[in-house]
Amino acid sequence: MKELLFLTILFFCGDLVYSQSDSLLKKYYEEKILENNKLKNDWQTEKQNFSILSDAYKKDTLALQKQIKDLRNEVYIEKQKVSDLDKKKINEERDNLQKKVDSLNIVISKINQTIKDKDKQIVNEKANAKTTADNAKNDGKAEALATIVNSYKKQPFDELIKSSTKESVARDMQLVVNNSEVTSVLYDLHNYFNALELLSEKYNVDPIKNAQAQLSQIKPKSKLLDVLKVDVESYQDFNTELKKTINKLIELDKHKSAGGDSEIQKLKFNDIVTILTDYMYNYYDYVKYPYLSAIMYEIVKRKKPNADADITDLLMRL
Numbered sequence: 565m566k567e568l569l570f571l572t573i574l575f576f577c578g579d580l581v582y583s584q585s586d587s588l589l590k591k592y593y594e595e596k597i598l599e600n601n602k603l604k605n606d607w608q609t610e611k612q613n614f615s616i617l618s619d620a621y622k623k624d625t626l627a628l629q630k631q632i633k634d635l636r637n638e639v640y641i642e643k644q645k646v647s648d649l650d651k652k653k654i655n656e657e658r659d660n661l662q663k664k665v666d667s668l669n670i671v672i673s674k675i676n677q678t679i680k681d682k683d684k685q686i687v688n689e690k691a692n693a694k695t696t697a698d699n700a701k702n703d704g705k706a707e708a709l710a711t712i713v714n715s716y717k718k719q720p721f722d723e724l725i726k727s728s729t730k731e732s733v734a735r736d737m738q739l740v741v742n743n744s745e746v747t748s749v750l751y752d753l754h755n756y757f758n759a760l761e762l763l764s765e766k767y768n769v770d771p772i773k774n775a776q777a778q779l780s781q782i783k784p785k786s787k788l789l790d791v792l793k794v795d796v797e798s799y800q801d802f803n804t805e806l807k808k809t810i811n812k813l814i815e816l817d818k819h820k821s822a823g824g825d826s827e828i829q830k831l832k833f834n835d836i837v838t839i840l841t842d843y844m845y846n847y848y849d850y851v852k853y854p855y856l857s858a859i860m861y862e863i864v865k866r867k868k869p870n871a872d873a874d875i876t877d878l879l880m881r882l
Contacts, residue, residue, distance in 0.1 A: 712736055716746045721784035724749070730757035752782040756789060759796055764854045766881065767803040772796060795852050802847045806856050807882050809843040813863070814876055822871045832871035840864070 716724065716736075733753045740746045759775035762768075779793050813836060822829040840863065859878055866873035 709739055713740060713743055713746050716740075716749045721749075721752070721782075721786040722788050724753060725756060725786065725788050728753055728757075730754070730761065733757060749784070752784065755779060755782060756792065760792060763795060763799060763852060766855060767799055769800075772799060799853065802853055802856055803882055805843055805847045806859065807879060809839060810863070810875060810879055810882075812839050813867075817872060817874075829871050833867060836863075836867050836871060 715727075719727070733750055737747065737750045737754070740750070755775070755778035759779055762771055762775055765771075775796055776793070779789065779796065782789055816832070816835060816839070820832055820835070822832045840860070844860075859881060862878060863875055866875060
């Protein structure tokens with residue numbers, strides 16, 4: 565009895581549970597169907613939206629590609645225009661430059677022709693001027709030569725000495741080589757000035773003797789020539805006496821020294837002046853013997869500030 569009651573209750577409960585489970589499953593299924601339908605609808609909506617967006621993207625892409633293509637075409641056209649303009653401008657500038665070059669070439673050609681004409685004219689003028697100058701030179705040379713010849717022929721030998729120099733005589737000798745009369749006078753003057761020059765140099769026996777021989781051959785009469793002959797002959801004596809005078813001064817230096825004392829310096833210099841005065845009184849002639857005069861000047865130059873100054877080297881110059 566109890567078992568029957570348990571089974572009855574169990575069956576009843578099981579039927580009740582099954583009935584409830586079936587109701588729940590049915591409800592769950594219906595909800596899933598609704599949810600599935602909703603998802604389908606959403607997917608369709610999204611699909612439609614994607615299709616719309618895709619179409620719009622394609623349309624925009626095509627539009628952009630068209631714009632890019634159009635822009636490229638415009639850029640190409642503009643570049644072509646610029647290129648054409650540049651070419652046109654370059655061609656115009658080239659043509660203008662060519663015109664200028666052509667114009668300059670014409671001007672240069674004219675200038676060159678003018679220069680050639682001027683050069684030709686200058687050459688002709690130079691040739692004419694040279695001819696004129698040569699003629700004038702020859703005329704002047706002939707006139708000058710005649711003047712020179714006459715001056716040497718007409719003037720006394722003393723006047724010729726006064727108005728001439730060794731250099732002028734050498735110059736004139738080249739001008740009058742064909743005139744033997746004047747050439748002879750010029751040789752006499754040359755020998756005169758050559759002998760006179762020896763008195764400005766260190767005494768040398770052989771040149772002096774040669775000069776004396778040349779002076780003896782001069783034919784024209786002349787006071788200056790006579791004086792020079794005496795001076796040349798006396799040069800040795802003047803030179804020898806100056807050596808003796810310097811030796812006297814050297815001996816004075818050996819026996820007397822100023823030693824830097826101003827009073828003794830004065831006394832010793834007075835002694836020096838006495839010795840020099842003796843030579844100058846008997847032999848010294850500044851004008852006739854300039855070489856000896858220069859040595860005298862050197863003695864005074866050294867001894868005046870310092871009476872003990874050495875002068876032995878001056879003997880080597882005589």
